[in-house]
Amino acid sequence: MVSGVLDYLWLVPAFPLLGVILNGVLALIAERPFLLKEAGLPPPGGSHGHPSRGNSHATEAPGSHGSGASGPHSAPVYRNVVAFLAPGAVGASFVVALLCVLSLAARPPEGRTFVQILFPWIQSGSFLAPVGFQLDPLSSVMALVVTGVGFLIHVYSVGYMSHERAFARYFVYLNLFMFAMLMLVLANNYLLMFVGWEGVGLCSYLLIGYWYEKQSASDAGKKAFIVNRIGDFGFLLGVFLIFWTFGSVSFTDVFARIPLLRDSGVLTAGMATAITLLLFLGATGKSAQIPLYVWLPDAMEGPTPVSALIHAATMVTAGVYMVARSSALFLLSPDAMSVVAVIGAATAIFSATIGICQTDIKRVLAYSTVSQLGYMFLACGVGAFAAGIFHLMTHAFFKALLFLGSGSVIHALSGEQDMRKMGGVRRYLPVTFVTMFAATLAISGIPGLSGFFSKDEILWQSFSSPHGSPALWFVGALAAGITAFYMFRLVFLTFYGGSRMDPEVEKHVHESPWTMTVPLSILAVLSVAGGWVGIPASLGGDNRFEEWLAPVFRSVAAAGAHGAATGAHPSVSLEFGLMGISVGVALAGIGIAYFLYRLRTSKPAEIARRVPALYDLVYHKYYVDEIYEWAVVRRVVDGSVWLWQMFDALFIDGIVNGIADGVRSAGDRVRRLQAGIVGGYAFSLLAGAVLLVGYILYRSMVP
């Protein structure tokens, strides 16, 4: 089979890895001496055994982000090299990915799966997990999204992080993230996917905690990693179950063996449910669904491009990709599907409500991401995997744009993130305003834009699909309305109205440099046009996106899953009706937002006063964090202290030392027998003799 460029598929993850190595070397060689010299510390290595010089130590101002960094520096040459290398690596892998996808597209629909095995990674007995990549329609979409959006964000970061001290270190982590994400997306087996899965978890830990001197940042990083690890625990058990049921972990083998094993009774519905729910536990951890979503809002401590890349566009969607990839397994157990759907819907509505009252611009976007992810899981839960992936793509575009836009706002306002101290920024940041407004329209589901097509498709599928139900549709629609409301609330508070900025910040406000605005505009175009590739048949489009993903999901559906999603359309008019309702709800949301934040700006405060308990509850995120802290963390820590002090030190050591002291005191008592008086000695000798002879005579008498 003429694979041609596909043979170079392994270059896609290889380029970022190369970037990591090169930038890493630069970081260790070039950046370290520069930073140490700058902080007035002794030059690295070499001098040992020196008496510590008590020279003046510049207590490093906390790595302030945004433009307020410590004074202009003549950017050392290594920064320019890094600034070129990091985005370059991602750009190169985007180009290669694009070429591979194109050559894949050239193939007939059924043959669009290309697997490339590099070398056997772990092999023990019957278990084999190779390092191998698989490119098929699903992973090609993901690869393009990851590399595309990733490249834009890398370019954006060059500008955003220009005043940072540890410039190279940031890009090393970012490239490492790209490498891990691409491993996750392109892996041909569950175990390699798990490598990427934990790899991205590590990078999110490193990047959230980038400003490690801020206690809140390193706490958030640690929290993210540990909550992810709880998810990974479920994923791992899922992998074990998969291996011991199917005898292999690579996707092609597993999915091919489903019919055989199901007929032979090995693969029962209960087993399928167990596997899928365990995998889904992993997905909730990674994609921040209830109950493991708590880490995402705190992850905003990291630099904004990181939030854009990891906590909006790519990493958090890994869970959706995994569920979509294992769609064949999910279709086997209806109750697993309903669990996914219900949690998706619940998360969507729950986090949307929290989004309403948040004042930090990035927190609003964070909860919006959790909510949109809920939609994607809702789509997967009702069997509309293609719709889920479509929404994933469009969401990647407009959510990345929103984050980068808010980053540009924060950058301009020298670090200010609280919307109450913004307002009227429109005049200063025109490009940012226009692009963010476009994204807001998209996310609210205004017809014609990408958000509308993807979200509406999900709402329609949640209504019409055999797994779906009107209740799910209603929750989805309601959440869509709330989304529109808080997004426009954000726009009005930030860009419109009087300037609530404190004066000297206002003096410095200026439009971001081209390296930031160009990616914004590209993303804006994508947010608008991104949806056109998936216009549903009912609106006259031929939904090329769904058709593109069909081979991955239809072949699975054909494998005996009950009734494919693209079954009979009850009626086009019903679809139009529901579409109308969803647009209506969106417009209502926008109206209310306009009313509250443009006309009666005092109204929101008034409402808050009228129902303080409810407002307070929603503002504090339903105290979920505090409950977790109290119920889980405190209990575990106190329990461990008890285990250590009471059980370990007192109980076990008590026994051990007790035995030792017992032996010693016995020794002392026995020693005291030696009283020193010969009479006693003679008596003990006599007694011994009498006993001995008596015993012998007794034993010989009694046989």
Add this chain to the structure above:
Amino acid sequence: MTPIAMDTGALVRGLYCILPEMVVIGTAILVLLADLLLPEEGKKRLCHLSVAGVAAAILSALWLGPGKIEGFSGMIVHDGMGLFFTLTILAAALLTLMMATGYSEWEGTQKGEFYALILLSTSGMLFMAEGTDLMTVFLGLETLSIPIYCLVGFHRGRMRSLEGAMKYFLLGAFSSGFFLYGIALMYAAAGTTRIPVIASMMRDARLYGNPVFLAGIGLLLVGFAFKVSLVPFHMWTPDAYEGAPTLVTAFMGAAVKAAAFAALLRVVLLTFPAILPAMSGVLWVLAALTMTVGNFSALLQNNMKRMLAYSSIAHAGYILVGLTAGGVAGGQAVLFYVLVYAFMNLGAFGVIMLVAQREDDGYDIDNFAGIGFRYPVLGGLLSLFLVSLAGIPPTAGFVGKFYLFGAAVRSGYVGLAVLGVLNSAVSVYYYLRPVVSMYMAPAPEGIPVPRPPRSAFSFALCASAAAVLLLGVMPASALEFAERSVLSLLM
């Protein structure tokens, strides 16, 4: 009255058989005579003379070879086992006398009588080891004990020495009373005092069922138990060992124990198989008691001599485990362990003699603080001996214990073996306490300078250390020699 026919052949063969003893006694007499002639500073040469004498005795014993030589119509026999114990006892005596070159000078025991007493006591031990008649054994026992009483009390100036000697004497005499009474009862029941004859008569029930005989054997065992310091007959040991001059303590621990076990082994191996159920119970209890009491009382000792005294009681217990197991394996294990114990014991005492400045409170454990690093050789040697006494590989102590407990397991006394190994574990604690003070405790500045050892003294120490290591790493030949000796006894 027909004149007694002088069977010169038998007489010569008899003398031939006790050649090593004759050499030792001859040396003793020579030393006494030389003592008269030599001026005060010449006394050193007396020690060299006795060392030469014992060396000659060893050569004569080797010259006799392992063949079985009957002497004095069966009163004494020079068989394989006899040779083994003779060599062990003479080796112990040799090492002691070599150490005496240094010790006598420091502690004022540079007198002819001192060496003569040691030599005479050695000859008593040889008789006891090779006696096949209860009379010879008794004579050997007394010839051995009486010089030792004097040696223990040699430091006339020191009250502890005299007290130790008096206690040892009184109880010694008391126990030899029991011993004799045992012989009398056995003689009354069996009509003979010849051990092999008694052994052959053991088959018929009339004898081994006879209560008088059994009482006799019991009392005999009491006598031996006292000499070997088995609990509850051990009370004298700590006081006598602590009171006696350290050199004598070393000699007593090593050689006296060897001689007593030799005779006990001969009696047990030959006569006990017939009356095993009764005897094995007794031996089992004695072994268990001795090990446990010995180890436990040594735990908190701060005086090194007294600690090593209790440890020698414990080791008597370990050896008794081999005796309880009986059979060729048991006997072989006992022989091997007695030999190894002699070297370990002499070596350990040798080192502490050097370190302690003066007799009584010189042996307190705190005096050993910090010498580990200041005098690495001394520290190393003492650690080696203590590690071997604790039975930790790769030393001979471990191999000895391996075979002792192996014999016990083989004859089914797994419980005793477990008790034995647990006791060794307990013993590790007090054997390592001196090591702790030598190496790990904070060393005071003014560490007492140990006594400058004479060349012979250091040779003796190195010889015992080499023996402990060699028997630990390559015990094969010694084990085979021991086994051949036991087989020759049972044949």
Add this chain to the structure above:
Amino acid sequence: MTGVPLLDQHLLSVLIGLPLVGAAALLFLPREGHRTIRNVTFLFTLAEFLLSLLVVARFESGTAAMQLVESVPWIPRYGIGYIVGVDGISLWLLMLTTFIMPITILSAYSSVQKHVKEFMVFMLILATAMVGVFVATDLFLFYVFWEMVLIPMYFLIGVWGGERRIYAAIKFFLYTFVGSVLMLVAILALYFHHYAVTGTYTTDLVKLYSLTIPVKMQFWLFAAFFLAFAFKVPMFPFHTWLPDAHTEAPTAGSVILAAVLLKMGTYGFLRFAMALFPVAASDFTPLIVTLAVIGILYGALVAMVQKDVKRLVAYSSVAHLGFVMLGLFALNLQGIEGGILQMINHGVSTGALFLVVGIIYERRHTRLISEFGGLSRVLPVFAFCFMVITLSSIGLPGTNGFVGEFLIMLGAFRTHMWHTAVAATGVIFAAVYMLWMFQRVMYGKVTQEENLRLEDMNGREVAYMLPLLLLVFWIGVYPQPFLRRMDASVAAFVTRFEAQKQAALRGSPAGETMLVRYFDSGK
């Protein structure tokens, strides 16, 4: 073949003997010449490592039989021989020992200042004993080396340790010694049972493997072996000596203790306890697996609340070795191979962790976590090494920890599903205590004045950390060479385990020997 006859026939004996020769050579060096003493010791250990590479080169991964075997009668009359050999199970443990020794000596250059000569002598004796343990295939020889390890380690902790070193040293010594003396009695019983059944004395392991032991007797013998090895591993209830020994031991001592000595316990289980007494081993499995899982959680939880870094790492060792035991007693190919690989990984990652702790201890002379903070800015290279080692310790995929833990849990999942599920949470707690510690030490603001003037890792320190980092990634990314060499031996072990188990269950052909009656009657 290297052509040198000594190296061709007696490679393993050379490996055992070389450190001893080194120790002897040191005796002649002057006490004050610390530099020369250190260099000579380092050269000897380096030579030892290079020689051991020959073992790997010459090792054929196809056969399960013992390779490079040397058999010399030691006490022929009693069938005790000096028999050494290496197979898939012991190969990598031997390599771990020879690999970690030069690193430890290099790290001791600066950390040990007093009595350097004695320190190096004890380290070399320890090396001999450790190599001996892993290559000995004669029960008596194994036991001699097993005990020989105690004395040098006792001195290392006792003389060069911290404040409570004497208590920690004697506690370490007695814990292991009591366990192993009970094993001695079991060895004797086995030795004489073999004599009763076959009429010949032997302590050669290969011959003893074919001996079928009645079930009741197996129970008692396994119990004795179990106790000895459980103290050493250490398994859950018997672990309290480890934190004391680690906290008080000098850095080099802790590295050796963690990297090699603990593995002697798990290796002992695999090579002796499970192989000789299969029926008892499978009867004990539920208990052992439960204790292992408890150990995993207990170790992780208690580690989390430690104030002293070294104690934290010590308790983490209890957790890691809980995993190894879980793997071994999964009794299938994946589990055991995972267990063996995890022994190596634990040696590398925990050894490296102790070296890291040693580095900051040398600079600040304290081990309290609260004393540190914000070191990442002051010591960037150190931060990188510490981060990599932390990731390896929590088993992040791509590092060696993951490969081992994954295989263990994969194997154990099949035989003990629910145990493995609980054990898998240990992976979460591992992340919790390691990252929390890492955060408090490395991140945050520089609170202490002295922390600002700390110097980053010098050339020597980087030199001995680098090989460990490389190994972390090598095993993490390409563990094939390691796993392939284990396959044959582990597969043979599993099949022999089953066969022997059936044979023993069918009743021993030799009928009632006196020892058997003794054990049947119950002690």
Add this chain to the structure above:
Amino acid sequence: MIEPPAYLLLSAILFGIGVVGVVARRNILIILMSVEVMLNGVNVAFVAVGSYLGDATGGIFAFMVMTVAAAEAAVGLALLIALYRIRETIDITELKVLKW
């Protein structure tokens, strides 16, 4: 001729008296004498059995015992004198320095 068991009884009695003497009395001289009584008790047994069996061993043994008893007495008294010169006491219960 008196039957052997009667002699054995006599020797047992003498032996018993000696033993009680050693254990009970405090004066070292008395203890020495009690030991002599014990040994003589044994002599009686030997001579009795010897003559009953018509075997010379008994008599020879008795002589051996007597010589040994004499030697022991000599050494015992020598020690006693040395002890007295230092401690001015011959009371056994005073000898309590060496204990524990």
